[in-house]
Structure formats: structure tokens, C-alpha cells
Amino acid sequence: MNKVVHVNCLKHVYPDQTEVDLCGLDFVVNKGEKVVILASNGAGKTTLLNHILGFLTPLEGTVEVLGMSPKKDFEKLRKKLGVVFQNVDEQIIGPRVYDDIGFTPKNNGIKKDQVDHMVKEISRDFGIDPLLNKIPHYLSGGQKKKVALAGAMVMNPEILILDEPFESLDPKSKTEMVKHLNHINKEHDTTMIITTHDINLVPEIADVIYVIDRGHVVAKGDYQEVFNNYEAIIKADLEVPILTELFLKLKSRGYDMKSPQNVGDAEKQLLMMFKELEEKQGDK
Numbered sequence: 001m002n003k004v005v006h007v008n009c010l011k012h013v014y015p016d017q018t019e020v021d022l023c024g025l026d027f028v029v030n031k032g033e034k035v036v037i038l039a040s041n042g043a044g045k046t047t048l049l050n051h052i053l054g055f056l057t058p059l060e061g062t063v064e065v066l067g068m069s070p071k072k073d074f075e076k077l078r079k080k081l082g083v084v085f086q087n088v089d090e091q092i093i094g095p096r097v098y099d100d101i102g103f104t105p106k107n108n109g110i111k112k113d114q115v116d117h118m119v120k121e122i123s124r125d126f127g128i129d130p131l132l133n134k135i136p137h138y139l140s141g142g143q144k145k146k147v148a149l150a151g152a153m154v155m156n157p158e159i160l161i162l163d164e165p166f167e168s169l170d171p172k173s174k175t176e177m178v179k180h181l182n183h184i185n186k187e188h189d190t191t192m193i194i195t196t197h198d199i200n201l202v203p204e205i206a207d208v209i210y211v212i213d214r215g216h217v218v219a220k221g222d223y224q225e226v227f228n229n230y231e232a233i234i235k236a237d238l239e240v241p242i243l244t245e246l247f248l249k250l251k252s253r254g255y256d257m258k259s260p261q262n263v264g265d266a267e268k269q270l271l272m273m274f275k276e277l278e279e280k281q282g283d284k
């Protein structure tokens with residue numbers, strides 16, 4: 001496993017003395033993984049992301065990204081990290097969508113022709129080429145998220161950090177965004193760190209899940225590991241995906257069920273269960 005992020009017992013104190021103490025399990029991300037952070041409001045997700053991005057300095061603990069210190073090696077790491085902030089309005093700065101997506105490559109001294117090629121290529125990939133001449137302010141919420149994501153991906157970063165990427169998207173756009181992120185991860189082996197409150201999307205996107213409860217990293221594992229032992233989720237004031245809740249109830253009644261990864265998986269398990277029940281009845 002090639003470790004790309006390691007955060008150990010991080011303590012941060014904001015100027016107004018608010019303390020965020022991210023201790024407990026180490027937060028480790030390996031190359032190519034899609035890691036989802038689950039936490040209730042104010043638990044410390046954004047604080048953790050801001051340390052990984054080198055925007056904050058830890059009072060205690062260590063933060064390592066690609067073997068470097070994000071704070072000290074900010075300039076070196078900047079080119080290797082892509083980020084989509086929770087409030088995309090704060091990050092879309094170009095007068096037109098085209099300028100916004102081309103901003104980072106242009107700033108990195110890449111020649112105009114090459115920037116033009118990069119912007120057009122990523123816009124085609126993301127299906128936003130018809131928007132290139134638009135003024136970002138007039139885009140819909142979902143379009144803004146896509147533009148911000150294209151701007152974050154245009155330099156093909158090693159690590160993509162997404163703070164609430166599904167917020168304010170309608171159901172169709174959420175599903176599209178999940179597909180899109182899975183596609184980017186597969187095509188480019190991009191490591192992704194994603195925060196979300198959208199619990200029902202987690203099984204579709206997460207390779208690894210971390211649960212943060214009031215500043216403590218209390219659970220880590222793949223979907224089955226984290227949701228089969230869902231007390232940590234409830235204790236952290238989070239909800240369990242509706243399909244998982246249903247299947248855990250069936251399991252507690254003695255049926256051999258696993259938390260389903262998606263609707264297709266749930267359907268398969270239920271059909272299998274019905275078949276077994278029919279066979280048992282036939283034997284009687």
C-alpha cells in the first residue's frame with residue numbers, strides 16, 4: 001500500500017480558542033483510494049481538510065501529505081492537490097467559465113495553446129463545453145460544482161479533496177456526480193478525500209470510510225465493516241443508509257443478509273432469500 005496522507009492526533013486551536021482535537025484512529029489514505037469522511041456538523045471535517053491542504057498549522061500532532069508537510073511544503077504540494085470547497089462560489093473566480101478552468105494552468109506558466117487544449121479537453125470530458133463562454137455567476141448550483149471540479153482536475157492532481165461535493169445537487173445530478181468521480185478515479189487513479197452528509201451515496205463511492213465523532217476518529221473500514229457495526233454511526237449523530245437499516249433489521253431476525261452496496265445488490269440478496277424460502281416451503 002502506498003500511503004499518501006497520514007494524520008496523527010491532530011490538535012488545532014482557532015484564534016477564538018475553539019479547540020478541535022482530531023485524535024483516535026490515525027487518518028491514513030492510500031494511493032488511488034476514495035476515502036469518505038462522515039461526521040455531524042461541527043465535528044471537525046473542514047478543519048482536517050484545511051490541515052491536509054496546508055492552510056492551517058497544527059498545534060499538536062502530525063500531518064503528512066505525499067511524504068511532505070503541507071504547511072512547510074505548501075508550494076510543492078499545491079500542484080499535486082486539487083480541491084473543491086464546500087462553497088464553490090468562493091472558488092470560481094474567472095470572468096468566464098473558460099478563464100476559470102484555465103486559471104491554474106495559466107498561473108503555472110503553461111503556454112496559451114496548451115492551456116486552451118487542456119480547458120477544452122476537460123470540459124468535453126465533464127460535458128460542460130457548452131458553458132465555456134458563460135459568466136460563472138449565472139450558472140446553476142450543479143453546473144458550478146462541475147466547473148469547480150473541472151478547475152480542480154485540469155492539472156490532473158494526485159489527490160482530489162472534495163468538501164461536500166453533493167450538497168445542493170438534485171438527485172439526478174448527485175448520481176451523475178458519483179458516476180463522474182468514480183470514472184475519474186478509475187481513469188487517472190486519482191486519490192479522493194470526500195466529506196459528505198449524504199449517507200445514501202456513501203456505499204456507491206467509498207472504498208474506505210472514516211467516522212468522526214466530536215473530534216475523535218472512532219471508526220474506519222470498508223462499507224461492510226463500518227455499517228455492520230453501526231453503533232459508532234448512531235453515537236456520532238449520523239444516520240444509517242435506509243437500505244442498510246432495512247437489511248440490518250432482517251439480519252437481526254435471523255436472515256443471512258449483508259449491508260447492500262446499492263439497490264442492485266439489495267435486489268440480488270432479496271431474490272436469493274425468496275428463492276431459499278420457496279425451496280424450504282417446497283420441501284415441506
Ligand SMILES: Nc1ncnc2c1ncn2[C@@H]1O[C@H](COP(=O)(O)OP(=O)(O)OP(=O)(O)O)[C@@H](O)[C@H]1O
Pocket residue numbers: 014015016018019020039040041042043044045046047048
Ligand atoms: N475560523 C474558525 N474560528 C473559530 N472556530 C472555528 C473556525 N472554523 C471552525 N471552527 C470551529 O471548529 C469546530 C469544527 O469546525 P469544522 O468546520 O471543522 O466542522 P465540520 O465538521 O466541517 O462541520 P460542518 O459539517 O458543519 O461543515 C466547530 O466547533 C467550529 O465552530
